[in-house]
Amino acid sequence: MQSEVTVLFAGDSGDGIQLIGNAFAQKSAEAGHSVSTFSDFPAEIRAPQGTVPGVSGFKLQFGGESVYTAGDKADVLVVMNAAAYKKYAGHLKPDGILIANESGFDGRNLALAGYDNGAEPLAEARASQRVISVDIKKNVQAALLELPLGTAEKNRTKNMYVLGLLAWMYQRPAQDFEKYIQEKLAKSKNVLEANQMAFRAGYGLAETMELAAFKTEVSRATPAPGVYRTLVGNQAVALALMVAAKKANRPLFFAGYPITPASDILHELARHRNSDCLTFQAEDEIAAAVAALGAAFGGSLAATASSGPGISLKSEALGFAVTLELPLVVINVQRGGPSTGLPTKTEQSDLMQALYGRHGEAQMPVLAARSATDAFETVFLAAKIALEAMTPVMVLSDGYISNSAEAWLIPSEDELPSIAPPMVDGTPADGNPFEPFVRDAFGVRPWACPGQEGLEHRIGGLEKEKNTGNISYDPANHEEMVMARAAKVQAATRFYSPTQTDSGNNSGDLLVVGWGGTYGSIKAVVEKLQGKHYSIEHVHLRHIHPLPEDFGNILRGFKRVVVAELNHGQLVNLIRSTYLIDAHRLTKIQGQPFEEAELKSALKTHLQAIQHG
Amino acid sequence: MANPRDYASDQEVRWCPGCGDYSVLKQFHTVLAHLELPRHKTVVVSGIGCSSRLPYYVNTFGVHSIHGRATAFVTGLVLARPDLDVWIVTGDGDALSIGGNHLIHLLRRNVKAPILLFNNEIYGLTKGQVSPTSPEGQVSKSSPDGALGSPFMPPALALGAGASFVARAMDRDPEHLRLMMIRAHEHSGSAFLEIYQNCNVFNDGAFHLFTEKESRAHHSVYLTHGQPLLFGIENSMGIRLDGFTPRTVNLSDGYSHDDLWIHDEKDPIKAHLLARMHQEIRPFGVLYAENRPSFQSLAQNLSSDKKAESIEQLLQGSRTWIQSE
Ligand SMILES: Cc1ncc(C[n+]2csc(CCOP(=O)(O)OP(=O)(O)O)c2C)c(N)n1
Ligand code: SF4
Numbered sequence: 001m002q003s004e005v006t007v008l009f010a011g012d013s014g015d016g017i018q019l020i021g022n023a024f025a026q027k028s029a030e031a032g033h034s035v036s037t038f039s040d041f042p043a044e045i046r047a048p049q050g051t052v053p054g055v056s057g058f059k060l061q062f063g064g065e066s067v068y069t070a071g072d073k074a075d076v077l078v079v080m081n082a083a084a085y086k087k088y089a090g091h092l093k094p095d096g097i098l099i100a101n102e103s104g105f106d107g108r109n110l111a112l113a114g115y116d117n118g119a120e121p122l123a124e125a126r127a128s129q130r131v132i133s134v135d136i137k138k139n140v141q142a143a144l145l146e147l148p149l150g151t152a153e154k155n156r157t158k159n160m161y162v163l164g165l166l167a168w169m170y171q172r173p174a175q176d177f178e179k180y181i182q183e184k185l186a187k188s189k190n191v192l193e194a195n196q197m198a199f200r201a202g203y204g205l206a207e208t209m210e211l212a213a214f215k216t217e218v219s220r221a222t223p224a225p226g227v228y229r230t231l232v233g234n235q236a237v238a239l240a241l242m243v244a245a246k247k248a249n250r251p252l253f254f255a256g257y258p259i260t261p262a263s264d265i266l267h268e269l270a271r272h273r274n275s276d277c278l279t280f281q282a283e284d285e286i287a288a289a290v291a292a293l294g295a296a297f298g299g300s301l302a303a304t305a306s307s308g309p310g311i312s313l314k315s316e317a318l319g320f321a322v323t324l325e326l327p328l329v330v331i332n333v334q335r336g337g338p339s340t341g342l343p344t345k346t347e348q349s350d351l352m353q354a355l356y357g358r359h360g361e362a363q364m365p366v367l368a369a370r371s372a373t374d375a376f377e378t379v380f381l382a383a384k385i386a387l388e389a390m391t392p393v394m395v396l397s398d399g400y401i402s403n404s405a406e407a408w409l410i411p412s413e414d415e416l417p418s419i420a421p422p423m424v425d426g427t428p429a430d431g432n433p434f435e436p437f438v439r440d441a442f443g444v445r446p447w448a449c450p451g452q453e454g455l456e457h458r459i460g461g462l463e464k465e466k467n468t469g470n471i472s473y474d475p476a477n478h479e480e481m482v483m484a485r486a487a488k489v490q491a492a493t494r495f496y497s498p499t500q501t502d503s504g505n506n507s508g509d510l511l512v513v514g515w516g517g518t519y520g521s522i523k524a525v526v527e528k529l530q531g532k533h534y535s536i537e538h539v540h541l542r543h544i545h546p547l548p549e550d551f552g553n554i555l556r557g558f559k560r561v562v563v564a565e566l567n568h569g570q571l572v573n574l575i576r577s578t579y580l581i582d583a584h585r586l587t588k589i590q591g592q593p594f595e596e597a598e599l600k601s602a603l604k605t606h607l608q609a610i611q612h613g
Numbered sequence: 614m615a616n617p618r619d620y621a622s623d624q625e626v627r628w629c630p631g632c633g634d635y636s637v638l639k640q641f642h643t644v645l646a647h648l649e650l651p652r653h654k655t656v657v658v659s660g661i662g663c664s665s666r667l668p669y670y671v672n673t674f675g676v677h678s679i680h681g682r683a684t685a686f687v688t689g690l691v692l693a694r695p696d697l698d699v700w701i702v703t704g705d706g707d708a709l710s711i712g713g714n715h716l717i718h719l720l721r722r723n724v725k726a727p728i729l730l731f732n733n734e735i736y737g738l739t740k741g742q743v744s745p746t747s748p749e750g751q752v753s754k755s756s757p758d759g760a761l762g763s764p765f766m767p768p769a770l771a772l773g774a775g776a777s778f779v780a781r782a783m784d785r786d787p788e789h790l791r792l793m794m795i796r797a798h799e800h801s802g803s804a805f806l807e808i809y810q811n812c813n814v815f816n817d818g819a820f821h822l823f824t825e826k827e828s829r830a831h832h833s834v835y836l837t838h839g840q841p842l843l844f845g846i847e848n849s850m851g852i853r854l855d856g857f858t859p860r861t862v863n864l865s866d867g868y869s870h871d872d873l874w875i876h877d878e879k880d881p882i883k884a885h886l887l888a889r890m891h892q893e894i895r896p897f898g899v900l901y902a903e904n905r906p907s908f909q910s911l912a913q914n915l916s917s918d919k920k921a922e923s924i925e926q927l928l929q930g931s932r933t934w935i936q937s938e
């Protein structure tokens with residue numbers, strides 16, 4: 001019994017890799033495995049067929065409770081052509097299994113993949129690895145011989161053949177998959193039949209080829225009972241916005257400008273567009289942020305999403321949002337920067353920008369999502385803070401989270417926290433003018449919207465006199481307003497749940513602090529080290545600003561603190577300067593998640609240093 | 614008609630004495646009163662500049678936004694709240710320089726809102742630099758040797774961007790200005806109204822030729838739909854079209870009204886000719902007006918036939934499975 005398995009599917013963009021990856025993930029989750037997936041789309045839109053830039057990948061890890069990421073090195077690598085092998089060969093474990101489509105390794109494909117004349121990558125792989133190589137093209141043509149479809153159409157079912165093979169390997173009932181295929185491809189009867197036949201051919205192949213040795217049993221998790229669905233990171237963000245708006249009884253207004261890897265948030269919301277959920281593709285990120293503020297002034301839950309360069313363009317508007325004290329949720333799906341950088345790769349290098357990337361004294365709460373499903377909770381909470389504290393809020397996601405998927409136990413409507421924005425009802429007594437900047441006990445101003453009689457008021461970017469909101473150049477008033485806005489943001493800690501290490505143990509030798517999409521990688525490694533009796537704990541921050549009040553005590557409970565992040569060391573500096581402790585940095589800036597081996601060895605070095613300390 | 618004073622806020626107006634902005638504000642109060650617009654359903658949104666201070670002086674909802682972005686702010690506001698009556702107030706720098714991108718998209722989309730563009734051919738608030746409408750060669754603090762490059766002709770820019778309504782007025786002709794504001798407000802989509810406004814401190818007399826009593830008649834052609842293009846003392850001059858070239862003629866030279874260019878607000882080609890009359894004779898009034906559905910009405914239609922989803926429906930999505938004990 002294997003506790004978890006990582007499978008990497010790879011092929012040409014046209015090979016239907018994402019489809020079978022998703023099918024396999026879905027069925028694995030339904031079978032009771034913990035599942036986490038990641039889609040690696042090619043950066044080029046239509047790279048030439050058969051070439052390395054045209055390769056599309058889908059990775060998933062499934063197994064028992066300890067599945068926290070889509071895995072790093074694969075136990076099984078499926079390659080549909082030579083280019084896919086060339087791109088991902090290094091991602092296969094030395095003792096892993098390679099499943100290769102032989103017809104994708106002919107002379108033409110080898111040349112397209114950039115192999116030298118006479119190279120035989122499959123033969124080389126066989127020498128050192130377990131390889132299942134099948135001429136899938138030939139086999140599907142044979143299996144579909146009777147069907148009235150063209151050769152090209154028949155070829156298109158190669159992916160289903162692979163899916164069949166995998167389903168057999170992991171001992172899944174064929175009917176489950178056939179039903180799934182039926183739902184996905186119900187449109188054309190012939191195509192559906194072809195795909196089902198190809199699936200069965202792949203499923204049946206295993207028996208005939210005597211592949212019994214590859215049959216593997218994998219642990220299942222004991223997921224909490226309930227109704228589940230799959231959530232992709234960007235989809236979770238969109239869903240949280242829609243649900244939060246409904247909880248707050250406000251319409252949702254989302255404005256965005258296309259940018260990888262944030263665009264899918266706009267796409268997902270546009271799909272749901274109705275009178276409660278408006279989407280607007282603006283002319284640029286400045287307009288997106290400002291239009292969102294316009295909608296916020298009108299009474300909507302306003303949100304905008306982008307990635308690094310786009311967030312830079314929004315920063316003037318964010319200063320405006322801070323001084324207007326209107327709710328706004330800003331999502332930054334971070335990618336490798338600066339500038340266009342590595343647009344399709346993940347990085348955590350916008351933390352400083354989120355905290356300080358504005359003019360003037362302009363604090364706003366900053367939250368970070370740790371995984372696809374956590375993005376729902378984090379964005380929902382961000383919306384609650386924005387609406388109840390009347391402030392812009394920044395949520396940091398990243399390229400990894402955006403394209404990864406997890407199974408999600410669907411909460412019931414009542415389990416979700418209520419959201420009660422400070423709407424004004426009624427008009428001021430005795431015909432006095434409405435005062436838009438009178439604060440409540442938490443420093444929050446009231447939200448009055450156009451259309452409300454007697455609440456007419458003017459707001460703007462100029463400094464406002466306290467209470468009345470009239471223009472004021474008074475020096476003392478400015479200081480007071482700056483402090484009031486900052487205090488209001490600080491008071492957002494009232495929305496926090498207690499900060500905890502994963503195990504709940506808040507003292508020991510080494511504390512690994514993380515934030516964002518590195519959650520699963522750090523957690524998995526720390527658990528393994530704990531299993532080897534090291535005194536090590538992991539705490540993952542959701543709230544970067546204001547920092548949780550109970551965080552300092554956790555930091556001080558450990559002999560050494562290491563901050564692991566995918567940047568040059570940003571949270572680590574914040575922790576050092578805030579708590580005056582000698583936190584160590586553990587960083588990587590390659591556009592890739594942490595790998596288990598590198599994290600483990602870096603953390604072991606720290607553990608040894610403490611022991612020799 | 615309501616009382617214009619009810620539309621004035623309690624804030625002290627802070628423009629330089631003699632500034633053309635005063636006249637525009639006064640006409641604006643009067644127009645709001647004339648239209649009897651409910652104050653709580655009216656929103657005035659501006660960018661940054663002397664002109665953009667205007668919302669503070671109007672007792673409705675108001676937003677003094679950021680430089681160049683009033684148009685973007687309004688696009689979001691009216692999409693979310695198509696029930697409101699929203700006005701945009703902007704300057705030549707605000708609308709045509711830093712805010713140029715948002716302006717052209719607002720016009721292209723046909724977001725319903727009058728746009729009052731105060732053109733003084735200078736940056737007033739920042740104390741006198743050239744603006745995108747300053748004539749070539751204009752000497753200013755930032756162009757001591759004269760401005761380079763040709764200026765925008767705002768109506769031509771607006772038409773180029775697909776504006777459905779383009780008009781011009783001036784601070785010195787209050788009655789006509791009020792009329793143009795009313796026309797702009799009536800319009801079904803974006804209503805671009807360029808207002809010649811004198812900045813008596815940094816660019817005094819930029820438009821004297823067109824606005825002052827002694828020269829106005831000789832240089833300003835007031836347009837009326839269906840009427841010939843006439844100007845001069847007692848309308849003694851006219852403009853006729855020679856192919857696509859406008860030519861000024863003296864009616865005493867034997868030309869009759871039938872020989873002249875008859876203004877047609879709905880003619881997009883002739884609107885372009887009018888917009889490009891940027892020399893010493895310039896048109897005032899509605900250059901172009903076309904009925905086209907507004908952005909907010911199109912957006913509303915899109916969403917109205919889609920059913921809102923319940924929280925339960927949203928959470929469940931399209932595919933779920935059950936884990937039993
Ligand atoms: C981002 C930004 N850049 C520059 C400024 C400075 N600024 C304020 S108003 C203005 C120009 C205003 O000119 P115009 O729009 O013609 O208005 P006017 O003052 O002439 O009415 C400039 C450059 C600013 N407020 N914000
Ligand atoms: S600087 Fe010019 S535009 Fe500004 S208020 Fe003074 S006169 Fe008017």
Ligand SMILES: [Mg+2]
Nearest residue numbers: 704705733735
């Ligand atoms: Mg100006």
